[in-house]
Amino acid sequence: MNQSELYTAEAKQTAIMQDKANVWHHLSQHSLHEKQDPLMIVKGEGSRVWDIHGKSYLDASSGGVWCVNVGYGRTSIAEAISKQLVQLNFFAGTAGTLPAAEFAEKLLEKMPGMGRVYYASSGSEANEKAFKIVRQIAHKKYGGKKHKILYRERDYHGSTIATLSATGQEERRGQYGPFAPGFVEFPHCCEYRSQFGEVENYGYLAAQELEKAILKEGPDTVGAVILEPITAGGGVITPPEGYWPEIQAICKKYNVLLHIDEVVCGLGRTGKWFGYQHYGIQPDIVTLAKGVASSYAAISCTVTTEAVFNEFLDNPSEREAYFRDISTFGGCTAGPAAALENLRILEDENLVENSREMGDYLLSILKEMQSTTPLIGDIRGQGLLVGIELVSDKASKEPVDESIAAKVAGICMQKGLIIGRTNRSFAKYNNTLCLCPVLTLTKQDVEFIAYTLIDAIKEAANG
Numbered sequence: 001m002n003q004s005e006l007y008t009a010e011a012k013q014t015a016i017m018q019d020k021a022n023v024w025h026h027l028s029q030h031s032l033h034e035k036q037d038p039l040m041i042v043k044g045e046g047s048r049v050w051d052i053h054g055k056s057y058l059d060a061s062s063g064g065v066w067c068v069n070v071g072y073g074r075t076s077i078a079e080a081i082s083k084q085l086v087q088l089n090f091f092a093g094t095a096g097t098l099p100a101a102e103f104a105e106k107l108l109e110k111m112p113g114m115g116r117v118y119y120a121s122s123g124s125e126a127n128e129k130a131f132k133i134v135r136q137i138a139h140k141k142y143g144g145k146k147h148k149i150l151y152r153e154r155d156y157h158g159s160t161i162a163t164l165s166a167t168g169q170e171e172r173r174g175q176y177g178p179f180a181p182g183f184v185e186f187p188h189c190c191e192y193r194s195q196f197g198e199v200e201n202y203g204y205l206a207a208q209e210l211e212k213a214i215l216k217e218g219p220d221t222v223g224a225v226i227l228e229p230i231t232a233g234g235g236v237i238t239p240p241e242g243y244w245p246e247i248q249a250i251c252k253k254y255n256v257l258l259h260i261d262e263v264v265c266g267l268g269r270t271g272k273w274f275g276y277q278h279y280g281i282q283p284d285i286v287t288l289a290k291g292v293a294s295s296y297a298a299i300s301c302t303v304t305t306e307a308v309f310n311e312f313l314d315n316p317s318e319r320e321a322y323f324r325d326i327s328t329f330g331g332c333t334a335g336p337a338a339a340l341e342n343l344r345i346l347e348d349e350n351l352v353e354n355s356r357e358m359g360d361y362l363l364s365i366l367k368e369m370q371s372t373t374p375l376i377g378d379i380r381g382q383g384l385l386v387g388i389e390l391v392s393d394k395a396s397k398e399p400v401d402e403s404i405a406a407k408v409a410g411i412c413m414q415k416g417l418i419i420g421r422t423n424r425s426f427a428k429y430n431n432t433l434c435l436c437p438v439l440t441l442t443k444q445d446v447e448f449i450a451y452t453l454i455d456a457i458k459e460a461a462n463g
């Protein structure tokens, strides 16, 4: 289709002017719009989107922020939402609704060992709920002392002040302090950037950093650790061999709750239903957002074990006993209605398997071309979540400047491919390109992504 046929030159001009004059875009320097118009996306279908001028792109970013997992243009999800809204659009989360009850049951079937689903509307919010659960348990059982939450360098957990307080990306948080007290950072687990030189047991050593942090803070002060199963926006860092079992053992040893942030990895992105399920571990809390309804509606979930939930069961006359939290939009029924249809699509179309198969295929092409392509230092990934770390010198691993990564992304755009990249998050290491396409990807799509990206990297390397 040619979207430009749908808009007259005048209509396009009006829309662009309305946007430029009125909208404050996320993560954007608006002075750039004095010289160039903002990107305006007007249509999506399958794995592709169209801009207002009619140009089509294969979207290897699933909506720019890795969330349109089942692809664009799903009328069955739109219809499920519409039907539900006519029946009941909203009632506060203090009560039950039909889609919320049914989705919670179906979700928990995919998460053995987990017991309860608490609804909200964004990933940041889901993580904040988890922090509040940990803090309230600290107050109920440990006189408030066991309230600290440890987080890992390079992980991202959200845009609010508390979730930024728990985010290990110094450039991203730079100007928003002071932060909330009680959040403590420990080192990353990126083997390519090993803190210990070349060692055989990197995974074990990296996990020990958690134990060191717990001991430094005092185990009686640490309530939980929050971790992404695979660090996503922080550079697609797949965990090293042996890392996760050790993390789980350390949490058990010190009675620290394990909170896995599956906001990116959840619901099939990595080729299993949940990222943590690659590693044979059992979390206490799991947070989900982006892929829950593939962003057809805003919904997030804080999922806990029954044991965590039971901490809040008490005599109703105890005023402080229950979880004293609420979010208005956690009562919207469009979210769970969309999530139910999203789940059906994932199952009926075998999209979790497709994510694994297409992810393996994408990795195999990229790895085959690595030695003959300049700048590619490391390729990491699991399912359809892939990162390519760019270096100016493969031997010394000197990272390229962020402008080179931006240039590659810009060339891809010109060639009709949207990719992501680490974006002003760390000093020196904004050098990873990120691929996170829709889970319906075909072999042809994979080949287009891989070969277009390789060409773009070669062009950027040649100046």
Ligand SMILES: Cc1ncc(COP(=O)(O)O)c(C=O)c1O
Pocket: 065, 121, 122, 123, 124, 125, 127, 156, 157, 158, 159, 228, 232, 233, 261, 262, 263, 264, 289, 290
């Ligand atoms: C791992 C992770 N956690 C949490 C969030 C925050 O989610 P939201 O933007 O929906 O608040 C994000 C967003 O990118 C994320 O990548």
